[in-house]
Amino acid sequence: MKKIKWACPKCGADANKHGKGGGEKCFENPRHRECQGFLCECSNEEPGADHGQTHEDPCPEANCYHCGWGGVFPPKPPKLKGWAKTAWDAGWRPPAGWEP
Numbered sequence: 001m002k003k004i005k006w007a008c009p010k011c012g013a014d015a016n017k018h019g020k021g022g023g024e025k026c027f028e029n030p031r032h033r034e035c036q037g038f039l040c041e042c043s044n045e046e047p048g049a050d051h052g053q054t055h056e057d058p059c060p061e062a063n064c065y066h067c068g069w070g071g072v073f074p075p076k077p078p079k080l081k082g083w084a085k086t087a088w089d090a091g092w093r094p095p096a097g098w099e100p
Helices: 082-089
Strands: 038-040 059-064 070-073
Touching: none
Parallel strands: none
Antiparallel strands: 038 059, 059 070
């Protein structure tokens, strides 16, 4: 199971940190030095240890307060086409090292 770094896919923000462009480009607080950054906002009180860091346990409610991105993290790989895309949407996850 490959772990994916918890960071906004659009701007690279981490939890409680600004992403690309720093404070001047912050969507939430353009005039403040503080930023909530990239957060999991799931209502699950006890997420698994790998929650949001693997495709097997994605975070369905990830939000970035630096750039405004929101969605499922990690997002599905962008190169999936045809049967692989259909299979992914149905819940299939490729074995380690698999390339489309």
